[in-house]
Amino acid sequence: MxxxxxxxxxxxxxxxxxxxxKQKFSLLTLIFLSILVIILSNFNFKIIKIIKMGINxxxxxxxxxxxxxxNKIKSINAQINEHMKLYDDYKIIETDLENLKQKELSINFxxxxxxxxxxxxxxxxxxxxxxxxxxIDKESPFLKSIVVNKGTKDxxxxxxxxxxxxxxxxxxxxxxxxxxxxxxxxxxNSKIPALLEPIGMQxxxxxxxxxxxxxxxxxxxxENEIKIKKIIVYTSxxxxxxxxxxxxxxxSADNIKKVNFFSDFKQLEYVKILSFNIESTN
Amino acid sequence: xxxxNKAPISNNFFSYFPIVILFISVFNEFDFNYLKIQxxxxxxxxxxxxxxxxxxxxxxxxxxxxxxxxxxxxxVGLPLGLSSFCYLLICSVTAYVRNITLSPNFxxxxxxxxxxxxxxxxxxxxxLDLIFLIQxxxxxxxxxxGFTFIFYPLFFFIFNYVNKKIIVKLND
Numbered sequence: 001m002x003x004x005x006x007x008x009x010x011x012x013x014x015x016x017x018x019x020x021x022k023q024k025f026s027l028l029t030l031i032f033l034s035i036l037v038i039i040l041s042n043f044n045f046k047i048i049k050i051i052k053m054g055i056n057x058x059x060x061x062x063x064x065x066x067x068x069x070x071n072k073i074k075s076i077n078a079q080i081n082e083h084m085k086l087y088d089d090y091k092i093i094e095t096d097l098e099n100l101k102q103k104e105l106s107i108n109f110x111x112x113x114x115x116x117x118x119x120x121x122x123x124x125x126x127x128x129x130x131x132x133x134x135x136i137d138k139e140s141p142f143l144k145s146i147v148v149n150k151g152t153k154d155x156x157x158x159x160x161x162x163x164x165x166x167x168x169x170x171x172x173x174x175x176x177x178x179x180x181x182x183x184x185x186x187x188x189n190s191k192i193p194a195l196l197e198p199i200g201m202q203x204x205x206x207x208x209x210x211x212x213x214x215x216x217x218x219x220x221x222x223e224n225e226i227k228i229k230k231i232i233v234y235t236s237x238x239x240x241x242x243x244x245x246x247x248x249x250x251x252s253a254d255n256i257k258k259v260n261f262f263s264d265f266k267q268l269e270y271v272k273i274l275s276f277n278i279e280s281t282n
Numbered sequence: 283x284x285x286x287n288k289a290p291i292s293n294n295f296f297s298y299f300p301i302v303i304l305f306i307s308v309f310n311e312f313d314f315n316y317l318k319i320q321x322x323x324x325x326x327x328x329x330x331x332x333x334x335x336x337x338x339x340x341x342x343x344x345x346x347x348x349x350x351x352x353x354x355x356x357x358v359g360l361p362l363g364l365s366s367f368c369y370l371l372i373c374s375v376t377a378y379v380r381n382i383t384l385s386p387n388f389x390x391x392x393x394x395x396x397x398x399x400x401x402x403x404x405x406x407x408x409x410l411d412l413i414f415l416i417q418x419x420x421x422x423x424x425x426x427x428g429f430t431f432i433f434y435p436l437f438f439f440i441f442n443y444v445n446k447k448i449i450v451k452l453n454d
Contacts, residue, residue: 027377030348031370037352037363038409052362059309059356066309136357143416145359174359181359188417209419 053176060147060179064135078267127243127276129163130154134268135179144187144207144265146170150273151178161235161242161274167262168192168235168246169271180273184265185213185248194248195236198229202236205248205259211266213249213259233259243276296448300334300342308354321422324429326437327354328402331369332395333441336376341448344373361414368402375401388438396431403427 025033040048082089132148150156152175160172162182170190174181183190190207196218206216231251237244252258307327327350334342351366358365375398383390403423410416 025345025348027344027370027373030344031367031374034348034351034363034366034370038361038367041362055352055362056356059353063309063353063357066306070310143359188419209422 056174056176057178060135060176067136127274129272129274130156132162132180132271132273134271137266137268144184144190144209145173146182146184146265146268146271147179148182148271148273149179151176151180153177155275156180156273157275159241161246161276163246163272163274164263164268166247168242168248169261169263169265169268171241172273182271185261186211186265191216192242192248193236193238195234195244196231196251197234199231202238203233205233211261211264212252213261215251215257215259243274246274296444296451297341299444299448300330300338301346304330304342304346304350305353308350308357321425322429323422323426324433325399325426326433327369328372328399328430329395329434329437330441331372332376332398332434333438334445335373336380336391336394337441338445338448339373339377339380344370347373360410361416364406364409368406371402371405372398388435391438392431392434395434399427399430 041052130150132150134146135149136147148162156172156175158172158175161168162170162172168185170182170184170187171192172180173183185192185205185207186209187207188209190213192205194203194205195201196203196215201218203215204217205213208214230253233248233251235242235244235246235248247262249259249261252260304327307330331342331347335347347369348366351364351369352362354360354365355362375394379391379394403426407418407420407423410418
């Protein structure tokens, strides 16, 4: 029994404490160092923040360059697929265009009406868009986020909305000097206050870790409404974080909890970071 | 005389193969996720670290593994130091297994690998969920662990081939 314990102790000491010929540090030293890094990275001291930002800058830039061959292969693959579906897509787009032209006329009228009403209540929304390139989009199975090439030097702040064309894709959660990390709507930790239109119901949209979202909370039941109307999810603007009315997705008819996002998060190349300001004299 | 002491380029290539592959993997987050097969993903880095630290630790230093972990955390967006800690846990298990094993065989290695990745992923999930309050999908972790375990023999075969090449080249 004692011999067995001695063997364990010898094996343990040899494994953890002794440095091999080509190892510069023992395993135990590095394990303690990584625990120290985990603890320190959670403190908001200025020096730690600067070091973290420095590491992020270097790693993001390096990853961008190292990923160039992989991204090239991906884009060639996507181009081939697009060419294969060209004719089918053309037919669909042709009918869509006709429908959109008709809708545009009514939208223009609504826009003018909306501007007039805002003037009546002396409220104006000023919003700025900053175009950003997606540097890293790793499609990790666990955390859904992207890194974009705009940071504090471009006046990016934590919490800003990120959109792809007109559709909301996420929010800024970490800002470095020249780049920032965006948490996508599909991430499990993403929670967005939303408005279900045309029924006008407030809801909270949560990510699922998959390529769709989920209605986590609504004020009232909406099962009956969804059977007769197509429901579109917009940002509600509650909490003041996002501008109200940014389209998020549609509610699936087969599963009323499921939100199909308008934007395909796997195809993001350029996004716009949105800052807005509501001014009211009332 | 100097040519006798100079290692040929191919020797250097094979010597640095594990480190180069490790850093390419962490920078590219190499897990075949882009195949877009639902739920399919495996952790290539775990296989790489387990194999090389078990079979030939001289070619994959612990410091490199620590640095690779930091890079992985920054790329994926995990709390800094977490991946390093998990990778070094793998190294701890392999170092222990190497010390207690007299005659290595593949099945033992494979089962040790299963134990290791279950331990490492459990530790990671516990730290993320309970300490950092970051929600994670347990099912995805479990499936990832399953695929990582299944793919081990394939990469074992490839890495074993490279390892033999390294040993032969260094003995030349």
